[in-house]
Amino acid sequence: MIGKGSSLVLSAVVSVALVGASGCDSGGTTTDSGGSARTVIQNTGSDTMVNLAQSWAEEYREVKPDVSIEVSGGGSGVGIRDLMTGIVDIANASRTLKPDEEAQAKRKTGKDPIEFTVAYDGIGIYVHKDNPLEEITLAQLAEIYRENGSITKWSQLGADADSFCSGDDIVVFSRQSNSGTYVYFREAVLGKGDFRLGTKDLHGSKDVVDAVAHTPCGIGYSGMGYKTDEVKFLKVSTGEGQPSILPTTENVLSKKYPIARPLYMYTLGEPTGAAKEYIDWVFSEAGQKVVVEEGYVPIPSKSS
Amino acid sequence: MLRDLRDKLVVVRERLIVGLIWLCGVSSIVFVFGIFYFVFREGAPFLFSRFDAGEFFGSPEWYPTSEVNKRYGALALILGTASVTVLAMVISVPFSLGSAVLISEFCTGKLKETLKVTIEFLAAVPSVVWGFIGLVVFNPLIRNYTPASDGLCVLNGGIVVAFMSLPIIVSIAEDALKAVPDSYREAAIALGATRWQMVYRVLFPAAKNGLLAAVLLGVGRAVGETMAVLMATGHSVRMPIDGKFPFFHILEGCRTLTATIASELGEAARLEPDPTGAYPEEANHYQVLFVLGLLLLLITFTINLTADLIVKGVRKQDET
Numbered sequence: 001m002i003g004k005g006s007s008l009v010l011s012a013v014v015s016v017a018l019v020g021a022s023g024c025d026s027g028g029t030t031t032d033s034g035g036s037a038r039t040v041i042q043n044t045g046s047d048t049m050v051n052l053a054q055s056w057a058e059e060y061r062e063v064k065p066d067v068s069i070e071v072s073g074g075g076s077g078v079g080i081r082d083l084m085t086g087i088v089d090i091a092n093a094s095r096t097l098k099p100d101e102e103a104q105a106k107r108k109t110g111k112d113p114i115e116f117t118v119a120y121d122g123i124g125i126y127v128h129k130d131n132p133l134e135e136i137t138l139a140q141l142a143e144i145y146r147e148n149g150s151i152t153k154w155s156q157l158g159a160d161a162d163s164f165c166s167g168d169d170i171v172v173f174s175r176q177s178n179s180g181t182y183v184y185f186r187e188a189v190l191g192k193g194d195f196r197l198g199t200k201d202l203h204g205s206k207d208v209v210d211a212v213a214h215t216p217c218g219i220g221y222s223g224m225g226y227k228t229d230e231v232k233f234l235k236v237s238t239g240e241g242q243p244s245i246l247p248t249t250e251n252v253l254s255k256k257y258p259i260a261r262p263l264y265m266y267t268l269g270e271p272t273g274a275a276k277e278y279i280d281w282v283f284s285e286a287g288q289k290v291v292v293e294e295g296y297v298p299i300p301s302k303s304s
Numbered sequence: 305m306l307r308d309l310r311d312k313l314v315v316v317r318e319r320l321i322v323g324l325i326w327l328c329g330v331s332s333i334v335f336v337f338g339i340f341y342f343v344f345r346e347g348a349p350f351l352f353s354r355f356d357a358g359e360f361f362g363s364p365e366w367y368p369t370s371e372v373n374k375r376y377g378a379l380a381l382i383l384g385t386a387s388v389t390v391l392a393m394v395i396s397v398p399f400s401l402g403s404a405v406l407i408s409e410f411c412t413g414k415l416k417e418t419l420k421v422t423i424e425f426l427a428a429v430p431s432v433v434w435g436f437i438g439l440v441v442f443n444p445l446i447r448n449y450t451p452a453s454d455g456l457c458v459l460n461g462g463i464v465v466a467f468m469s470l471p472i473i474v475s476i477a478e479d480a481l482k483a484v485p486d487s488y489r490e491a492a493i494a495l496g497a498t499r500w501q502m503v504y505r506v507l508f509p510a511a512k513n514g515l516l517a518a519v520l521l522g523v524g525r526a527v528g529e530t531m532a533v534l535m536a537t538g539h540s541v542r543m544p545i546d547g548k549f550p551f552f553h554i555l556e557g558c559r560t561l562t563a564t565i566a567s568e569l570g571e572a573a574r575l576e577p578d579p580t581g582a583y584p585e586e587a588n589h590y591q592v593l594f595v596l597g598l599l600l601l602l603i604t605f606t607i608n609l610t611a612d613l614i615v616k617g618v619r620k621q622d623e624t
Contacts, residue, residue: 077571084573100586104573171453176539177369178571192371197364197380198542200456200557203567214444217453 039067039274045079045092046180048121048205048223049263052294053092056282059290063281067274073204076180083266084108089275091266094121094180094223111269118282120297122247122260123185124224125234126212130164133157135235135244138189138258144170144219145185147194154217165217173208173220174199181205184261185221221259224252225295252297263296343601346574347594349583355595366541368568368589376592380541382599384458384558387544388533389526391462391554392469397519399466400473404518405503407474408481427471431531438464438536452555456538459554464532469522476521480514481507513614520611524604527562534563561596569593 043053050073057069079091084105097105097113105113125136136157143151153168154161161168174195175182186192202208208220213230224247227233235244238258251257271279281287288298354376363377407419442463443455450459484507492502508515538557545552568589575587583591 074570081571081573100584101573104575165453167451167453169453176567178568186371194367194370194373197366198540198557200454200538200540201559201567202539211454211456214447215454 041067041069041090041275041278042088043069043071043090043092044074044082044088046076046094046263047073047203048076048094048179048181049092049119051206051225052119052263052291052296055290055294056287059286060278060281063286064274064277067278069278075176075178076183077178080266083113083268086268089267090271090279093264093266094261095183096264097266105268109268113266113268114270116265116267116279116282117262117299118265118279119263119288119291119299120252120260121263122224122252122257122297123181123188123221124227124247125236125259126209126220126222126227126231127234128164128212128216128218129230129232130216131159131232132163133159133234135237137237137239137242139239141189141236142191142193144172145174145195145199146190147196149196161217167217169217171215171218172196172199173211173215173218174201175205175208175221176201176203181222185259188259188261223296227295249292249297253300260297340598340601343594343597347591347598349577350588350591350595353583354588354592360595364541364543366564368572368592374585374588376588378561378596378599380543381559381561381564381596383543383545384537385527385560385562385600385603387458387552387554387558388461388465388537388560389523391458392465392526393519393523395462396466396470396473396522400470400518400522401477401515403470403474404477404481405507408478409499409503409507423471423474426467427475429468431468431529432535434464434468435532435535438532442536446555450555454538454557456536456557457555458537458544458558461533461537461558461560462554464536465526465529468529468532469525472525473518473522476518477511477515480511480518483514484510513617517611517614520607520614524607524611527607528600528604530560530562530566533560534566537563539563539567561600565593565596565600 043057045053050071053069053071057071060067060069076091076093076095079088079093080097080101082088083091084101086109096115102113105111125141127133131154133154140151140157143149151157152170154165154170155168175185177183182195186195200211202211202220205222205226208222209226209228209231212218212220213228224233233247235246236258237244243256245251245257247257247260252260265279265282267275267279270276283299291298356376360376360378361382362379363375364380364383365375365377366380367373367375403419403423407416407423411419438460439456442460446452446455446457446460452459488506488510489502492506493499497505537559539559540557541559542553542556544554544556544558572590572593573586574590575584577583577587
């Protein structure tokens with residue numbers, strides 16, 4: 001739960017610090033400290049991807065000790081905005097760029113943002129481990145999360161609330177609005193409609209899972225990599241009578257699991273130099289191994 | 305000749321230094337107006353085009369990033385700020401006035417110094433640490449000992465902010481009590497009043513303006529607090545006060561004006577107007593956050609001004 005505060009602070013600190021740093025072209029910034037040249041690549045954005053990006057950065061340090069990748073979160077929106085103003089080299093995003101963002105980037109920097117699909121992620125629907133419910137349909141999910149939606153009680157889903165949640169009221173956890181997960185969930189489940197008022201909007205993927213773990217009446221959505229023993233996934237089906245699917249690597253890759261999405265990295269213009277090498281490495285076997293270790297879904301091998 | 309020159313140099317230097325000091329003095333005025341101006345300038349395009357007072361002050365529907373229907377109702381946020389502030393004051397005013405009375409009237413020597421230092425230390429705790437305490441200490445307490453389903457709520461924010469405004473209220477209230485002339489105390493004791501009677505029959509009425517100012521400055525602190533309430537209140541756009549029993553929902557989450565600005569300004573892009581001078585709809589989000597900022601500025605400005613005027617009133621009375 002520390003992440004809620006620290007990611008905000010971190011992104012604030014990073015954005016302030018970076019305003020002063022000039023020459024952040026897509027090749028990274030070379031700083032000369034004590035004779036040994038070090039290349040710094042600034043990598044900001046999606047909170048969903050922050051753990052993944054951090055692990056990539058750590059692993060890459062072993063491969064290329066003279067390149068340092070500085071990772072911070074803040075949300076996809078923050079990463080994309082910082083990319084548009086040219087203060088980061090690579091933006092992580094769990095949603096695609098909106099057309100007006102693309103136009104802004106082009107207007108401000110004269111370069112087109114280039115998109116790389118670096119991994120896939122399933123959005124798990126998390127509930128407390130004592131919750132007897134096993135599955136949920138997309139329509140039910142929409143009624144829980146939609147503005148003025150009709151489902152507000154666990155008994156409406158057929159769960160015996162007395163056994164785990166004294167008030168029967170569903171406590172709905174969501175994400176703050178600059179999260180890519182928020183935007184994706186709104187699009188995939190609510191059909192671009194709006195969220196209900198009164199959801200608890202948390203500031204990190206891990207925070208949602210933590211909150212659900214502490215709240216027997218709670219439900220939340222977050223990347224499938226954040227699963228702990230305190231919570232469980234609901235199987236999701238696209239409708240009544242359709243098969244209910246668990247968010248697993250196979251189900252995401254086969255597109256059976258309905259709420260899954262690609263994760264992206266964006267650069268301004270074709271990446272060059274250190275940034276290109278880094279992205280190439282992310283696509284390599286070693287880079288994709290990290291994806292699996294972090295609980296995400298690797299992209300099917302690039303040649304296919 | 306040389307001496308003349310030296311004298312002139314001294315005069316010039318003197319003037320330069322006086323000018324510099326004057327500049328430092330008025331700079332704070334310039335800054336205050338500058339802040340008002342810049343916040344207003346960023347929010348102005350929204351204020352003059354999309355702003356609808358009925359919606360802004362009357363609707364809880366805060367959907368600035370909606371894809372289908374953007375709405376900018378700030379009522380839930382305003383009530384969120386109001387309810388956290390009121391609750392914080394309800395908790396902290398009795399404690400702070402009690403501590404102020406203890407420090408100024410009932411204790412001396414080492415205990416007094418220790419208390420003062422400790423309370424001042426409270427003021428030095430960074431707000432993100434208070435937020436963290438709200439998350440890891442009060443959150444499970446509220447969850448386990450109240451019917452609340454989740455500990456991030458108005459009550460949690462209120463407790464945290466109460467702690468944060470306590471040192472301000474204590475130190476100003478203590479000054480106000482100290483400013484009451486000793487002759488009042490002596491007269492009260494001479495007439496046979498107990499010490500407690502002296503405090504609430506003589507000192508409180510005599511220092512009432514200073515005490516009020518102390519409370520108002522505490523309110524100002526509570527209204528402006530950001531990080532701690534962001535972490536402790538659950539960040540949920542929801543009316544904390546409504547027509548449903550029990551009317552004031554302290555065990556539900558809420559969201560304050562400050563927390564909204566802090567959490568959403570990061571993604572809201574500052575977009576330029578097109579050649580005709582019209583702004584795209586996406587630009588409204590950034591602008592409306594500055595309108596929230598303007599509202600906050602007006603609230604805290606009014607509170608501080610009132611507190612100032614009250615304290616000035618006290619001084620005038622003393623002089624007569």
